[in-house]
Amino acid sequence: MNxxxxxxxxxxxxxxxxxxxMYREKGGRVYYTFPGGGMDEGxxxxxxxxxxxxxxxxxxxxxxxxxxxYESAKSIEHFYLCKWVSGxxxxxxxxxxxxDVSRGVYKPTLIEVKDIPNLPLMPPEVAKALVxxxxxxxxxxxxxxxxxxxxx
Numbered sequence: 123m124n125x126x127x128x129x130x131x132x133x134x135x136x137x138x139x140x141x142x143x144m145y146r147e148k149g150g151r152v153y154y155t156f157p158g159g160g161m162d163e164g165x166x167x168x169x170x171x172x173x174x175x176x177x178x179x180x181x182x183x184x185x186x187x188x189x190x191x192y193e194s195a196k197s198i199e200h201f202y203l204c205k206w207v208s209g210x211x212x213x214x215x216x217x218x219x220x221x222d223v224s225r226g227v228y229k230p231t232l233i234e235v236k237d238i239p240n241l242p243l244m245p246p247e248v249a250k251a252l253v254x255x256x257x258x259x260x261x262x263x264x265x266x267x268x269x270x271x272x273x274x
Contacts, residue, residue: 128197131170132158133204134252135183136261140232141252142179142211143243144218148226153242154233156201167200179230180213181206189255189263192248194272201248203263247273 133156135142143154157178161170168185175183183204190201212230233241235256243249247270255263 125198127193127195129161129167130159130197130199131161131167131174132156132199132201133171133175133183133185134189134201134263135175135181135204135206137206137211137232139235141235141238142175142181143231143233144178145229145231146226153244154231155244156248158199158201168202171200171202171204174216175204176209176214177216178214178218178228179209179211180215181209181211183207188267190248190251191267191269192245192272193269194245199245199248245270245272247271 133142135157142157144157146153146155157175158171159174161167167188171185172183175181184207185202185204187203188200189203192199192201214230218225218228233243235253238249238253251268251270252263
């Protein structure tokens with residue numbers, strides 16, 4: 123079976139009890155996203171995560187382990203717990219910052235884990251699993267990969 127859904131890699135990066143996220147305003151919506159984006163041809167999930175975090179946040183990260191797979195009708199997103207290796211938070215120079223206002227507002231932001239339930243962190247199913255796992259296991263999250271499906 124050929125799965126034509128968009129594949130992406132996303133990072134979960136803790137800085138103390140906060141996570142790295144992107145504040146977004148687009149099309150009248152305000153929300154937050156995990157660092158990451160679409161996989162390039164021939165790229166592994168881990169390479170995608172590393173590249174996207176450098177582009178968006180100016181940070182070099184090391185993917186430690188896959189913690190979530192989020193599946194929707196249109197995409198499959200692979201979430202990796204990552205360790206911050208180097209770079210300055212918020213110094214990214216990716217296409218998000220090239221001045222195309224039609225793409226909306228992008229602002230690197232740190233979110234307190236305790237505040238996640240009250241914020242529009244996308245996708246909400248992964249945000250919920252992250253809070254549950256953080257409360258149960260701390261910064262290491264769970265040891266098994268959880269597959270999370272989009273609520274229809």
